[in-house]
Amino acid sequence: MKRSTAIINSMMALSIITGCNNTPGQPDDVIYSSDIFTVYTDRVTQGPHTARAISPVEIESNYTSPEESGISQLLHFRFSLNSRDNELPQGKSHTVLIGSDTVFTFGEAIEKFDSIKEKLAGKLNKDTKWTLKVNMNPVLNSFKKQGYYVTPTNDTIYKDDFKGVWVAGSVDPLSWDFENLYGKHDRKLKDRGDGIYEVTLNLNPTTERPENPTGWKVDSIDSRFPRYHSDQLLVDALYNMAICDIASNLRPDSTYRAGKEWDGVWTRDVSYSVYLALALLDPDNSYRSLKAKLKETPHGTVIVQDTGTGGSWPVSSDRIVWAMAAWEVYKVTGDKSMLKEAIEAIDNTLNDDMKVVWDSNFKLMHGEQSYLDWREQTYPRWMQPKDIYESMCLGTNVMYAEAFRVRDAMIKELESDYTPLWMGMDKEIANSINNNLWIPNLGYYSEYLYGGIYPIQSQAVDNLGQALSIVFDIANPEMARSIISKTPYTPYGISSVYPQMPDIKPYHNDAVWPFVQAYWNIAAAKAGNILALNKGLAALYRAAAFFGTNKELFVASNGDYRGTAVNSDSQLWSAAGNAAMIFRIIMGMTFEPDGIRFSPVVPPSFTGEKTLTNLKYRDATLTVKVIGTGDRIKSFTVNGEKDDDYFLKGDVTGNVEVLITMADNTIKPQDINSQPQAWMPATPIVDWVDNKGEIRNYSPGISYGLTVNSTFLDQITTPVATFIPDDNYSLMDIVPVLKETWSGFSCKPYEYIPAGSLTVVNADKIGKTGTSFIKDKDKASRFIELSPQKNTDVTFRVNVDTGGDYLLDVRYANGEGPINTENKCAIRMLYINGQEAGAIVMPQRGIDEWLSTGFSNMLRIKLKEGINELSIRHEIDNMNGNVNTALLQYVRIIKQ
Numbered sequence: 001m002k003r004s005t006a007i008i009n010s011m012m013a014l015s016i017i018t019g020c021n022n023t024p025g026q027p028d029d030v031i032y033s034s035d036i037f038t039v040y041t042d043r044v045t046q047g048p049h050t051a052r053a054i055s056p057v058e059i060e061s062n063y064t065s066p067e068e069s070g071i072s073q074l075l076h077f078r079f080s081l082n083s084r085d086n087e088l089p090q091g092k093s094h095t096v097l098i099g100s101d102t103v104f105t106f107g108e109a110i111e112k113f114d115s116i117k118e119k120l121a122g123k124l125n126k127d128t129k130w131t132l133k134v135n136m137n138p139v140l141n142s143f144k145k146q147g148y149y150v151t152p153t154n155d156t157i158y159k160d161d162f163k164g165v166w167v168a169g170s171v172d173p174l175s176w177d178f179e180n181l182y183g184k185h186d187r188k189l190k191d192r193g194d195g196i197y198e199v200t201l202n203l204n205p206t207t208e209r210p211e212n213p214t215g216w217k218v219d220s221i222d223s224r225f226p227r228y229h230s231d232q233l234l235v236d237a238l239y240n241m242a243i244c245d246i247a248s249n250l251r252p253d254s255t256y257r258a259g260k261e262w263d264g265v266w267t268r269d270v271s272y273s274v275y276l277a278l279a280l281l282d283p284d285n286s287y288r289s290l291k292a293k294l295k296e297t298p299h300g301t302v303i304v305q306d307t308g309t310g311g312s313w314p315v316s317s318d319r320i321v322w323a324m325a326a327w328e329v330y331k332v333t334g335d336k337s338m339l340k341e342a343i344e345a346i347d348n349t350l351n352d353d354m355k356v357v358w359d360s361n362f363k364l365m366h367g368e369q370s371y372l373d374w375r376e377q378t379y380p381r382w383m384q385p386k387d388i389y390e391s392m393c394l395g396t397n398v399m400y401a402e403a404f405r406v407r408d409a410m411i412k413e414l415e416s417d418y419t420p421l422w423m424g425m426d427k428e429i430a431n432s433i434n435n436n437l438w439i440p441n442l443g444y445y446s447e448y449l450y451g452g453i454y455p456i457q458s459q460a461v462d463n464l465g466q467a468l469s470i471v472f473d474i475a476n477p478e479m480a481r482s483i484i485s486k487t488p489y490t491p492y493g494i495s496s497v498y499p500q501m502p503d504i505k506p507y508h509n510d511a512v513w514p515f516v517q518a519y520w521n522i523a524a525a526k527a528g529n530i531l532a533l534n535k536g537l538a539a540l541y542r543a544a545a546f547f548g549t550n551k552e553l554f555v556a557s558n559g560d561y562r563g564t565a566v567n568s569d570s571q572l573w574s575a576a577g578n579a580a581m582i583f584r585i586i587m588g589m590t591f592e593p594d595g596i597r598f599s600p601v602v603p604p605s606f607t608g609e610k611t612l613t614n615l616k617y618r619d620a621t622l623t624v625k626v627i628g629t630g631d632r633i634k635s636f637t638v639n640g641e642k643d644d645d646y647f648l649k650g651d652v653t654g655n656v657e658v659l660i661t662m663a664d665n666t667i668k669p670q671d672i673n674s675q676p677q678a679w680m681p682a683t684p685i686v687d688w689v690d691n692k693g694e695i696r697n698y699s700p701g702i703s704y705g706l707t708v709n710s711t712f713l714d715q716i717t718t719p720v721a722t723f724i725p726d727d728n729y730s731l732m733d734i735v736p737v738l739k740e741t742w743s744g745f746s747c748k749p750y751e752y753i754p755a756g757s758l759t760v761v762n763a764d765k766i767g768k769t770g771t772s773f774i775k776d777k778d779k780a781s782r783f784i785e786l787s788p789q790k791n792t793d794v795t796f797r798v799n800v801d802t803g804g805d806y807l808l809d810v811r812y813a814n815g816e817g818p819i820n821t822e823n824k825c826a827i828r829m830l831y832i833n834g835q836e837a838g839a840i841v842m843p844q845r846g847i848d849e850w851l852s853t854g855f856s857n858m859l860r861i862k863l864k865e866g867i868n869e870l871s872i873r874h875e876i877d878n879m880n881g882n883v884n885t886a887l888l889q890y891v892r893i894i895k896q
Contacts, residue, residue, distance in 0.1 A: 031541070032535060168181065323342075434479075530669055698718075708723070760891070767796070786887070818846060825843045840857065
């Protein structure tokens with residue numbers, strides 16, 4: 001039982017879901033019903049499980065996780081060099097009956113068990129000790145012979161960079177989280193002296209499994225926060241739970257942490273939470289939390305991009321969500337004193353992003369999907385951080401469009417004569433989103449463009465990005481209705497992405513995130529889709545009631561909170577999302593600079609009077625009552641005075657009562673595309689010889705679409721693809737399609753460079769070589785060290801026979817950190833003949849892996865005939881501010 005009183009007092013065929021509305025013969029107390037679970041006004045049921053609201057401050061639950069039935073004796077696992085998923089191709093794993101004395105060989109999959117035998121395997125006892133062994137001699141012999149080893153996934157590991165071998169797998173305490181294996185000493189294998197590495201694992205440990213929830217109870221609700229009362233007791237209790245969970249996340253410094261297990265203040269977490277509910281509930285501490293995510297640089301105040309893929313910004317670039325949150329605080333408070341600081345931070349950040357993140361060809365911003373920052377969960381394995389930087393995604397671009405709009409609105413509110421550098425960008429980005437990311441035949445958006453200089457659309461979806469596109473009017477009303485009705489909707493809620501990647505433990509993959517569901521619900525209400533809204537409210541209520549807390553996420557395919565790679569109780573944005581259902585949907589509040597606009601959407605099961613009291617708004621204390629159901633207002637009064645604009649002015653004072661009587665109209669149902677969870681076909685692994693590719697993991701029944709330079713050419717059903725080149729640089733993608741329904745990710749694009757079109761400028765032709773990061777002086781002499789102290793401006797010349805369009809990238813090393821975290825992505829600006837030509841982004845490639853090299857992003861450039869002067873300059877800081885280092889091996893220039 002959770003007690004927190006002390007803290008508190010401080011595509012597809014459309015299928016209309018049935019039983020999710022008050023249909024004839026359905027009890028009035030049913031909010032939502034499906035074949036799996038039912039949400040009533042006072043309880044939730046799912047098979048033998050019931051969670052019941054005893055009072056507004058108590059819920060009892062007998063929920064039992066399906067994992068209680070026991071863990072199988074079969075273990076699926078893969079080894080890892082240097083904390084990367086690089087032993088076996090996608091879809092391949094070792095399978096073993098725990099307890100067997102098998103010596104595995106690195107890179108050679110052993111899969112002894114078929115699905116029938118797997119079902120017959122027994123259950124694993126708690127705290128089972130078992131020694132896992134692997135023959136590492138193929139790797140060690142390659143180190144001796146060549147100085148490096150190339151894994152079956154084409155990851156080159158140099159002997160000097162080798163950090164060890166770990167294991168990832170399917171049974172606790174193992175997980176499929178490869179990129180966080182560093183530091184996991186219980187999963188690192190040790191050499192016993194003969195090339196056989198081993199580790200003794202304690203599998204299915206008793207201490208790792210949380211107890212099943214029993215419910216939630218508190219003695220009282222903090223009087224500072226608004227109270228909600230209705231005829232739906234469960235909704236009242238869950239609102240109170242959300243308020244309690246939010247209050248529990250207020251840190252001693254009066255900033256908001258991300259959740260019980262995440263003590264830090266994170267830019268995206270707090271920003272999304274502030275928009276949903278925190279700005280209204282606690283505007284002062286909301287802005288204090290936002291201010292904690294600003295940093296001073298030599299160029300002025302900017303927004304912090306938290307640690308992230310490839311060394312944070314600019315690979316991760318969604319820090320701009322801060323602007324949306326700051327604007328929401330202003331609209332709630334009307335406090336103009338905050339605007340100057342907010343404008344400066346937003347504008348400086350946007351100016352930096354326009355130099356480093358903006359793609360002038362596509363009119364979109366580069367960078368990772370917002371909040372989907374665990375790359376192996378939502379990107380194909382071949383995509384390195386530089387590939388993620390080059391991608392252009394939906395959600396982050398929606399937030400850039402909103403940030404430009406917010407900045408301009410703030411300047412207008414301040415009545416400032418300041419003219420920013422970039423005007424009208426909100427509309428330009430919005431148009432580019434719709435031109436480049438909309439999928440007409442599916443009726444919703446692609447999650448991102450990916451694949452390099454000639455990108456293609458992913459056919460998967462990012463549902464936070466889609467919801468934001470509706471909330472912030474990127475999608476027009478017709479598109480909004482299409483998105484909500486046609487996007488696949490899984491049984492337990494809207495999954496973060498769809499379809500899922502196989503063999504990835506649920507986190508962003510195969511997961512429902514309550515805060516994403518909350519934004520989806522707001523979008524569904526705006527689009528007028530009552531069926532989608534009912535299902536979305538039920539998804540939030542089922543999870544919070546059963547689990548006795550607002551979890552960070554739960555598994556989309558079975559609705560359970562266990563089985564996820566990571567999770568947390570009292571997650572800030574999950575709780576804020578639950579509270580937002582009252583503020584933004586049932587009460588229908590939208591905040592504007594000069595007041596609150598009301599447009600409730602009340603499902604037919606939310607009968608009776610719904611009352612929000614003690615709502616602090618500027619210089620007033622509000623009581624808001626909504627009587628009845630529907631989406632049309634019958635009457636609207638403020639302190640008894642009729643108001644046909646349904647608007648409360650921001651200058652009200654004292655005690656104010658807003659009374660809204662709904663028309664009890666029937667909301668015309670739209671379709672929703674209810675689908676079971678689905679998994680992508682495997683990403684093709686292709687061996688290329690003389691422009692002919694053989695799909696190594698070809699599967700009968702899968703079709704493969706061939707695309708060259710972003711243009712679809714053909715579809716094949718054989719394992720061999722032939723590329724017929726012309727005289728231009730080209731990229732070929734091969735995309736798997738399962739039964740004409742679900743597309744997977746493309747293989748790593750095949751790069752064709754015509755003879756005579758490539759110019760390589762080695763480091764020794766560019767500047768002084770040598771670096772202390774590499775002990776071998778001969779190897780070190782192949783690189784130029786670029787740092788804030790060394791070679792801050794390297795200039796060299798390139799002679800070309802013809803002027804025109806070229807492509808440029810650099811081969812580099814950056815061993816300042818792992819590929820999934822920290823903040824030391826190296827950034828340099830390229831100048832050609834004295835003119836700025838773009839940013840060269842060189843993400844981290846591994847901890848102290850200074851021999852591991854890869855290409856930077858690719859730039860489109862123009863060269864004149866004859867001699868051209870190129871300069872690579874250190875002009876812009878990364879998020880670290882001090883460490884901004886890379887080793888430059890060579891520059892590659894390709895004639896288009």
